[in-house]
Amino acid sequence: MNMTSATEHAGAPVAPADAPDAIIEVEGIHKVYSGNVTALENINLDFRRGEMTSLLGPSGCGKTTLLKIVAGLLKPTDGEVRVNGAPVKGPGPERAFVFQDFALMPWATVLRNAGYGLEVRGVAKREREERARHYINEVGLAGFEEKYPHELSGGMRQRVGLARALAVDADVLLMDEPFSAVDEQTRRKFQEDLIRLREIEKKTFILVTHSIEEAVYLSDRIVLLSPRPGRVAQIVTPEIDRSGDPEAIRRTTEYLDLIDDIWAGLRTYVE
Missing domain, CATH: 1.10.8 (Helicase, Ruva Protein; domain 3)
Structure with missing residues (x-):
């Protein structure tokens, strides 16, 4: 498991030399809603080509707001999102959105x-x-x-x-809690299918979820956001072999320990 502190992401996003190239760059994103409610503050991230990244954090931390800004469905108050180097001005054919309500x-x-x-x-x-x-x-x-x-x-x-x-x-699939409206058995099957589809399609996925287990099971990277105003608190890189039996994966020490570690970091944000 690789856990990166937020302080290393205070400036412009920088990927390690051996990392996949960034298809999406998020630089200095702020979002203030009417009534002077700050949803996001100084978000700097990259989303790497071909990877699955989950946005995880307490309710109201700005996960869906960030996803919609990347999609071009919301305009940031300040900052810029670039896809393949081009600034996002609105929705585009290189991004597809999977809505929570179907x-x-x-x-x-x-x-x-x-x-x-x-x-x-x-x-x-x-x-x-x-x-x-x-x-x-x-x-x-x-x-x-x-x-x-x-x-x-x-x-x-x-x-x-x-x-x-x-x-x-589309190059990028943006998914806003896509499994929240289904039962646990269906949710697990859908997660397994999503891993298979990702291997076949070679797309970049960005997933908003409230489930630590889901984020750990699916993701190459997990971005933990702080309570509102949402900031990048931590970036976690799971080191889990997902090639075996899905239920066996969910019983491994690596999987269970990482869930506990993330929860330990998030529980201070939960009232």
């Missing part, structure tokens, strides 16, 4: 929901349906193409949202 069109089939991002971009129907079917299959929903959202469980609806994000072939 954000599916209730009147559209699974197939059309999964291909909707491509439809908006003007991709021909045959091509977008072919790509949508491919990713529906990848997320484990083959056979449900003609179903409607109300006919699906919460976990299945979230899989449709993930298929839609994958179908547009």
Whole structure:
């Protein structure tokens, strides 16, 4: 386990020489909402190409705010986000957002929901349906193409949202607590599937979660944010071999000790 103190990230983000290159750079981000509520203060981070990074911290620390700023859905009060070196001015095709509440069109089939991002971009129907079917299959929903959202469980609806994000072939997938609305069994299966999909797709994932266990199980790096105003308190690099049996991984000393270490650091923030 590698735990980096926040003081080493007070300036512009610097990656080690042997680290993957940064696809996203977050520099000096501040966010102040109306009423003079400071959500984020001096956030400096990089998100490395092909890695899974989790944003973890107490409720109200600005995790979702930071994710939406990276997505271009919110403008920072100060600072800059760059994707592939270009400043973020709004949403872009290199980033796809998976919403907590699924954000599916209730009147559209699974197939059309999964291909909707491509439809908006003007991709021909045959091509977008072919790509949508491919990713529906990848997320484990083959056979449900003609179903409607109300006919699906919460976990299945979230899989449709993930298929839609994958179908547009964005470099970065931004996920806002994607498993919070599903039961524990579904959540664990979805986590295992996400590891498999990441290996196949070679995408960069940024995940907001409240679950220490989830962050440790999934992540190459975990960014711990302090209570509001959110600052980078610590960056944790799990050293866990995820190639074996998923349940065996969750019983390893490395996994359990890291969960305890992170909780020890976060518990002082919890009232």
